[in-house]
Amino acid sequence: MAKKTKKLMKKGKRLDGRKPDEIRPIKIKAGYTKRADGSAYLEWGGNKVAASVHGPRTCYPQHERSPYKARIKYKYKLAPFSVDERTHPAPSRRDKEISKVSAEALEEVVFTQYFPETTIDIYTTILQAAAGTRVAALSAASVALADAGIPMKDLVTACAAGKIEGKVVLDLDQDEDQMGQADLPIAYIPHSDEITLMQMDGDLTTEEYKEALDLAVDGCMQVYEEQKNALKDKYKHLEEDNTGKNTEEDKK
Amino acid sequence: MAKKTKKLMKKGKRLDGRKPDEIRPIKIKAGYTKRADGSAYLEWGGNKVAASVHGPRTCYPQHERSPYKARIKYKYKLAPFSVDERTHPAPSRRDKEISKVSAEALEEVVFTQYFPETTIDIYTTILQAAAGTRVAALSAASVALADAGIPMKDLVTACAAGKIEGKVVLDLDQDEDQMGQADLPIAYIPHSDEITLMQMDGDLTTEEYKEALDLAVDGCMQVYEEQKNALKDKYKHLEEDNTGKNTEEDKK
Amino acid sequence: MAKKTKKLMKKGKRLDGRKPDEIRPIKIKAGYTKRADGSAYLEWGGNKVAASVHGPRTCYPQHERSPYKARIKYKYKLAPFSVDERTHPAPSRRDKEISKVSAEALEEVVFTQYFPETTIDIYTTILQAAAGTRVAALSAASVALADAGIPMKDLVTACAAGKIEGKVVLDLDQDEDQMGQADLPIAYIPHSDEITLMQMDGDLTTEEYKEALDLAVDGCMQVYEEQKNALKDKYKHLEEDNTGKNTEEDKK
């Protein structure tokens, strides 16, 4: 973690007025992209993320196909204009690592065995980055998977905890991320109370680590509600549409 | 278009003595490369271009094969020593764009449906560049296709018009290209009076555009004569050879 | 060859005390890497080389398969920390050339016809470089092939001769290589007295060339003994192990 200094907490509150265990405002829309089988758009703090799912579809190249299950492929990407210095279009080492652990974070909940020989392709792009992009992308991707009608045990939800000024807090923002002492992003399955992604940078005692992990799970549960709401909203629209169309039939 | 300044026309003539509707000297040889199925070598103004055709041959990679027709693949390339600053060996963005629109410019005339599952590969290299390289390459490629015996409705022929000192003229040379106000390269099928490639850079009124387009077509017709002559020349040689060889038989 | 100057010979001996026709100390171990089908580790002067063989195994990509024989693939590589300036991880032009001629140097002795449709993959890495790396890698690779049980007519053995201070000598070391006047690496099949790799840089009269070639062959024969010893050593261990294990059975 880095060196700039600036007072990050005042009277138990953070610079943006949040309490230590509060996440930044979050807004999710399911079904954002017409040309994808499933999609989501998410704004979380200053993050803006688009996620699309294509598939299950035939897996190429052929040697990656499994006769037992669908492959989950995941691409995380920073749009060139999402950060201060324009990013190079080719995926960075950071992009590749996040893509790998994010794919692994989702596989546990998807019934991949229903779709042998196929691939489920998940593409996420950070249009605007403001700390916590990997958990934002993963949370959006999970909604996109559900929007695509992929059968899943549960939604995967993701959030980070961290440490600033010696205190464990939830969901670091840009300044906190740059000046903080630790960052612990996780992905979580509420249904089974399991962790499917966990990375950590910084300096945490064993106790702080446990505290941060618990706090991150709390954050995940807050995100989970928004994910479910996004899917309900889309379903509601569909229902209304159906209601409108099917009035006559409904009377029967 | 660029900024250098220099007087480009004097008394209705251009610096090299050409009239506005005249193309630079052009010389085409069909059947230049022994190891190609068809080939052509073209000199046009200061341009020197070699074009080779291989095929129709089995199309690789397999997923690009069509059961209905031959694929036309076209590569345009500047040799490293063809311009002032040595070019990097990898294809530039400009090379890729020209390759794409040139392949598309040829497809209309080729009876691709006769050769399903195959590819017709066209390689053009600019050995020396002097403005108008893409139309030079395309004109050579068309002769190489005919030389390869690929059945075609007609030759595709190509030429550019442009604007210098407010006047629409044919076939810009290097200085005119650098100091001119517009460049309009086209590819043309004389037989059907159709345009299969058209790009344009610069600034033209609607009327100037129409005028330039007509002039470019006139230029194409001049190139077309040279293309046909090149093919006749090669045929003539073959005929002479045959005559030589077959004297006895001919007498019967 | 390069320009630094330093006296390289004194009283008929070289700076490290070697005579003109003497090779640097060499140590070879067969069967170094558990996870390879065959392997060898070699130290020669300051060179440290690891070589692994995988195969014969199914050849990919498919279009490289031969119905008549196994393909021999060979990769030569300098580890990033093997030389003064860290090397770039991608193979250099030098790496590629050495890989090609080394693969060709081995093919003559391998009974490739026994393993159609397969590839025999040989990977060599220079962990520490001190002149003569290509012949060191090739000598190690040959032992690794034998260790993998690949049937061969003979071991290929390799050594370089060179010229320093106007005199033809065997097996240049780092300083001699940098300040010398010629380098002539070869690969040699003792059994048939044939050369399968030969490159040369520098300046040699016809007579010097012949002398250097003969000297290099002498060097190869010295390396050959070490290669055979390495294989015998491994075999001896195996024998001892077997003896140990099979005591009871042996008595019967």
Added chain:
Amino acid sequence: MTDDLIWDVKKDRVLRELKKGKRLDGREKKEEREIEITPNYIDRAEGSAMVKLGDTRVVAGVKIGTGTPYPDSPEEGTLMTSIELSPVSSPGFETGPPREKTVELSRVIDRGIRESEMVDMEELCIEPGEKVYNVFIDIFPLDHDGNLIDASAIAAVNALKNTKLPVYDKEEEKLNREEHAGPLPTQDTPVAKTFSKLGDEVVLDPQIDEEKAQDARLTIYVNKKDNVCASQKGGTGAFKREEINKLIEEAVEKAPETRKKIEENS
């Protein structure tokens, strides 16, 4: 394969309806879809826009950097336009290095901006021969429902028009993104109009089904003087000269309305 079959069926339908004078979505042949522009969509970019053209949705972001000028124009900044055809916006796109199709789109969009001399490149010189501003225009489609060129051109031009130049701190030898030296100097608003030819029919602003079914494509870029500043034919089909002449007139006629929309939203 299956995909190809579906497109063949769709293509037949598109053509059948066009022959009857109808487009699948009910538009007139030369009617464009509605344009929605959200300027300054990306706070962290120096300029940006989100554009909807019907259901086609595109984000453009402008980033400013600094570097040495090209040797042949030591007193001018540089400008680069790139589009990324990410699978986010369409199942048909692939990741990896840009292919010919992507490169063509980038260069067509770039060409109108460059040839209209929209951005005053000389104003982007910090120190002649030594240091100039680099303008990076990156276009990222979010939903590809046809006619990425026109939508991208609108987004790119709008983003340039709302771009703020960060101050170059000569002491620290780097950009100070907290302060700006004023807006990016622009002097035109080029507009691209793209037509699809299907059989003998030509439509403006093709929807994705029309685009997939098209034989050829023609883009005309029009500058504020109502002149053509760039054009590009694409696709394996051909155009008649009369067709081209007519389409140029139509592009010139339609451009001002779009230009007004871009300028109002800057």
Added chain:
Amino acid sequence: MTDDLIWDVKKDRVLRELKKGKRLDGREKKEEREIEITPNYIDRAEGSAMVKLGDTRVVAGVKIGTGTPYPDSPEEGTLMTSIELSPVSSPGFETGPPREKTVELSRVIDRGIRESEMVDMEELCIEPGEKVYNVFIDIFPLDHDGNLIDASAIAAVNALKNTKLPVYDKEEEKLNREEHAGPLPTQDTPVAKTFSKLGDEVVLDPQIDEEKAQDARLTIYVNKKDNVCASQKGGTGAFKREEINKLIEEAVEKAPETRKKIEENS
């Protein structure tokens, strides 16, 4: 294919034995293989080590270069860690540009070194904003018998601890590798501990058969204060919170012995 089948069979065996409380090589579940460290293995590198962890064998080499600092840290040197999964060490590895798996390993090993602030980056500044030392840590496995992460971390950290900084010759503007300016300034000795989860069982320091059979993996990097400075979960499986909490405690408990071993061999 055949390969996959063999692994399935092995996986069954690994799990069957683990259920009985045994590991294939006879170790306890939380027992590590023996560590052998040979420091200064590569004379031409500025620092190096060969590490054996059971039959897993890894070489790490440190090369020092010079360059300009990053704009946002003008007074700090740079550090880069790379692993090359060469086919020398395993039939399953391939040549070519680094894939996701390789990148992840490099970054996990790097993270512990970086986050423990083991190397004093400010001491690597030669001239603020102009010239700093670049530290390249390259890891090259020679035999992959499982748990490359822990073996590589030991090798990398040991190599850093025996690294000598060459003198930078300001006149000639290049490094003089014949003389050194002293050791690389280090201030911690981070240690990585990696666990494999197979079914409900968790083992420390997985052997290759266990690694291939694993559902998930957890690496905990511990610094000299007995705090966690980095962690990484890998694999498609999941961990329970209680499991994680327990593994952190175990990692913190096991780390000091390895740290001692690294320091004794520097």
Added chain:
Amino acid sequence: MTDDLIWDVKKDRVLRELKKGKRLDGREKKEEREIEITPNYIDRAEGSAMVKLGDTRVVAGVKIGTGTPYPDSPEEGTLMTSIELSPVSSPGFETGPPREKTVELSRVIDRGIRESEMVDMEELCIEPGEKVYNVFIDIFPLDHDGNLIDASAIAAVNALKNTKLPVYDKEEEKLNREEHAGPLPTQDTPVAKTFSKLGDEVVLDPQIDEEKAQDARLTIYVNKKDNVCASQKGGTGAFKREEINKLIEEAVEKAPETRKKIEENS
């Protein structure tokens, strides 16, 4: 596949005729094809040549650039030789990054030029440690009828001998290609001779059918002192020592005639 079959048939024919002491094109075994050199073939290059060796045709172009010298030779210019095996010259070549075969050819041609010390690299220094001339030799075969090495070496060496060095304008810090500072300083004319071994037969200057049928290849590069300055064996076959000794003598004997031809045409 079909291609392979055709080559097998041709190979048989080549060998059958060679056994009778004949080559397919009627040449003696050690007879070379006719050489035609057109110097200054490319006006825009600083040096160039078109060379025909029988039906094999090659263009070489020399471009001059400027850059910083390598740290270990601060007072010398740099030289790089590249060949592009473009499909223009043969159906068997492919586009894409250079493969081993292409790299080998480039490096063999380069080696003779470099090792003969043909170009006086110290004369290419503009300002020690700061700025030197870069010499780029690019070879582009137009028709590959066998023995690209010898044809390319002739073309490259001839092109270097007619190369004019552009003036470096220290004010503008760039090359002024309108004026030259004189010819590129050269001091040798190395000549490559390539032999093909087929069965027990060896031929000089192989035609393409011979080359495809060959077991092994040997190139001997000879400098003006009649010494060998580079050599390279290629192919999967082997040479006897006596064969090599004899071929060296033959190469040394044949080289002067070719050297004369190159020098006369410069």
